Amino acid sequence: MKVEIIAMNRFKGTLKYIRLLILITIIAAVLLTLFVIGLIGFAKWKGAPPLAVPQSTIFYAEDGTKIGENHHGGKRYWVPLEDISPYAIQATLSIEDRKFFEHHGFDFKRIMAAIIADIKAMAKVQGASTITQQYARNLFLSYEKTWFRKWNEAIYTIRLEANYSKEQILEGYLNTIYYGHGVYGIEAAANYYFGKSAKELSLAEAAMLAGIPKGPSYYSPLVDEQRAKERQKIVLRSMVENGAISEKEAKEAEKVRLHYSKGQEMLTQSIAPYFQDVVKTILRTKLGLDEETIEMGGLRVYTSLDVDMQAIAEKQIETIISKQSDIQAALVAMEPKTGEVKALVGGRDYTKSPFNRAVQAERQPGSTFKPFLYYAALKHGFTPSTELRSELTTFTLEDGTTYTPHNFNNYYANDSITLAQAIALSDNVFAVKTHLLIGQEELVQTAKQLGITSKLKAVPSLALGTSPVKVIDMVQAYSTIANNGKKIEPVFIKKIVNYEGKVIYEHKPVHEQILDPDLAFVTTHLMTGMFDPALNDYSTVTGQSIISEITRPYAGKSGTTKTDSWMIGYTPQLVAGVWTGYDRDQTIDKIEEKQYAKKIWVRFMEESLEGKKVKSFEPTDGVVGVYVDPHNGKLATDSCPTKRFSYYIAGTEPTESCTDHFHEKKKKKKKPKEKDSWLKHLFDWF
Incomplete structure (x- = not known):
């Protein structure tokens, strides 16, 4: 119970x-x-949300000049649904949202499937946004990844579904979706990629375009056609599965060879396109902005560009390099105190080659690498008066191999020369001896400390610049030396304002002393030697050919290899580096081509600084300056025919006076001139 x-x-x-x-x-x-x-x-x-188009991001120079905007000057076209190829509509629906006409803005079954897939992969591997959600995202004009944005996006989705027909939503989506290269909407995309209207798109073309929005910079056929073709096949397969086309039509479309117009119908003039590309890369990689925000987030990006200097740089490259030559050029100009990049040229013609040789290419720097070596040598006790012999030398290395560096044209002093002469004359034997004496890792460490990001080999030839580097890194390194050892990093973006007028980024300068300021100043003064004929010896200083064009003090270094020609130099106000060479490792054989870099550099610097105060390099507190005989580095005396004022770390200046010229300066007593007799005059007459 x-x-x-x-x-x-x-x-x-x-x-x-x-x-x-x-x-x-x-x-x-x-x-x-x-x-x-x-x-x-x-x-x-x-009520119905306005079917607005995204705002374009605009780029400004430092003086407020508009230098470009992402949608190519407003090249977007709104076309009605009936003026869009049925293939384009079906391809978009098949790959983006097969149940578009069945759901009410949210595909809950697809959402659950995506959540399960993400959980299994422990990462976001599958998207579940419907066309309406994506359109809402485009219209909402905000791309910060917050719950508030997600909520507003959901509300926009419901408002769209509640107030517009499916056809209106689909039409709006197709007219605002991003297809890469600054192109929005199916009409602009058809025009940009294929030179035709959206109504004329074939099945193969429509499938290609439908695959791009998933990753515009990844699936663009102008970036990687093979990858884009693979994506096209996925779109065609989706169309078959969706019943839009037959298996036969899909296979035929896969075989069609597409011809691209490459946007020729939409090209517009913009200022400093290579510079703008760098800015966009920084927005994406360093500031973490997604591509949608960069392209259509309504940003106002204020850059460091000086439009006048940019124009001078482009003009000098165009004027100096022969139009018949295929040689390429790159130039970077930077303020040494702030790191602000004032001009950047990545090639001779952006429309023919957008490859940015200023920031992407790695080329052998030649002797422009030597200032890093000599800074390291000064740190190890060398002085501008340190002497080593300049003569043909074969070095036997620790592993038993030998290395024989050669000077330009095989000229050697066959005698001792000073460090000051070695850098001014670009003596290779002196450089390799120095490199081996202080240890090969020292140069690698110094270069990395200065901002060289490329891989460097600790080998004897590194002293002669045989490891390829980037122009932007070299200019950064020279800027750090010019700034007396305070670290400099290239600054392209000074401020970013969002579409609401709020500052979302502002550059904050960081002052970090990474080099000894006194050694950095002595290195700078050593680099003034390439423009000083007082250092001429068995050869002339390397800046001899452009000395007549300079009107103010400069420090610099040129560099030449078989395939590369460089010139990097600076004043206290401006650093500029120029590289010239062929893209495909063609050797530089013509005499005039070997001078391009120096000529572009000196004329860019002179014109850019015209009207600005002439400034000298200010000595730091820990250095002293004395007059020396440039040929032996000893204290100059009245007997020395040539004197040069040189700087040393205090306590390392020479104390021994030059005695090489005493015998040349002994004054001979002149005999009093005798009056000519009448007999001598008569003799001369006969």
Whole structure:
């Protein structure tokens, strides 16, 4: 009996929990229904959202000049759905949202499938946004990854579905979706990629375009056609599965060879296109902005570009390099105190080759690498007066191999020369000796400390610049030396303002002393030697050919290899580096081509600094300057025919006076001039 009572009580308890569960479920269902009805009512009450197009991102120079905007000057076209190829519509629906005409803005089955797939992969591997959601995202004009944005995006989706027909939503989506290269909308995309209207798109072309929005910079056929073709096949397969086309049509479309117009119909003039490409890369990689925000987030990006200097750089490259030559050029100009990049040229013609040789290419720097070596040598006790022999030398290395560096044209002093002469004359034997004396890792470490990001080999020839580097890195390194050892990093973006007018980024300068300021100054003064004929010896200083064009103090270094020609130099106000060479490792053989880099550099610097105060390099507190004989590095005396004022770390200046010229300066007593006799005059007459 007791057992029956206990069983009955348990049954009643269970029944009570079941009733409670049913009640909670009913209440939750009612609340959810009310919530959904409330959302729909709210959406109806808010009315139809305006079908606005995204705002373009605009780039400005430092003086406020507009230098470019991402949608190529407003090249977007809104076309009605009936003026869009049925293939383009079906391809987009098949790959983006097959159940578009069945759901009400959200595909819950697809959402659940995506969540399960993401959980299994422990990463976001599958998207579930419908066309309406994507369109809402485009219209909302905000791309910060927050729950507030997600909520507003959902509200926009409901408002779109509640107030517009499916055809209107699809039309708006196709007219605003991003297809890469600054192109928005199917009409602009058809024009850009194929030189035709959206109505004329073939099945193969439509499938190609439909695959791009998933990753515009990844699936563009102008970036990687093979990858884009693979994506096209996926789109065609989706169309077959969706019943839009047959298997036969898909296979035929796969075989069609597409011809691209490469945007020739939409090209517009812009200022400093290579510079703008760098800015966009920084926005994406360093500041973490997604591509949608960069392209259509309504940003106002204020850069460091000086439009006048940019124009001078482009003009000098165009004027100096022969139009018949295929040689390429790159130039970077930077303020040494701030790191702000004032001009950047990545090639001779952006429309023919957008490859940016200023920041992407790695080329052998030749002797422009030597200032890093000599800074390291000064740190190890060398001075501008340190002497080593300049003569043909074969070095036997630790592993038993030999290395024989050669000077330009095989000229050698066959005598001792000073470090000051070695850098001015670009003596290779002196450089390799120095490199081996201080240890090969020292140069690698110094270069890395200065901002060289390329891989460097600790080998004897590194002293002669045989490891390829980037122009931007070299200019950065020279800027750090020019700034007396305070670290400099290239600054392209000074400020970013979003579409609401709020500052979302502002550059904050960082002052970090990475080099000894006194050694950096002595290195700078050593680099003035390439423009000083007082250092001429077995050869002339390397800046001899452009000395006549300079009107102010410069420090610099040129560099030449078989395939590369460089000139990098600076004043206290401006650093500029120029590289010239062929893209395909063609050797530089013509004499005039070997001078391009120096000529471009000196004329760019002179014109850019015209009208600006002439400034000298200010000595730091820990250096002293003395007059020396440039040929032996000893203290100059009145007997020395040539004197040069040189700087040394205090306590390392020479103390021995030059005695090489005493015998040349002994004054000979002149005999008093005798008056010519009348007899001598008569003799001369005969």
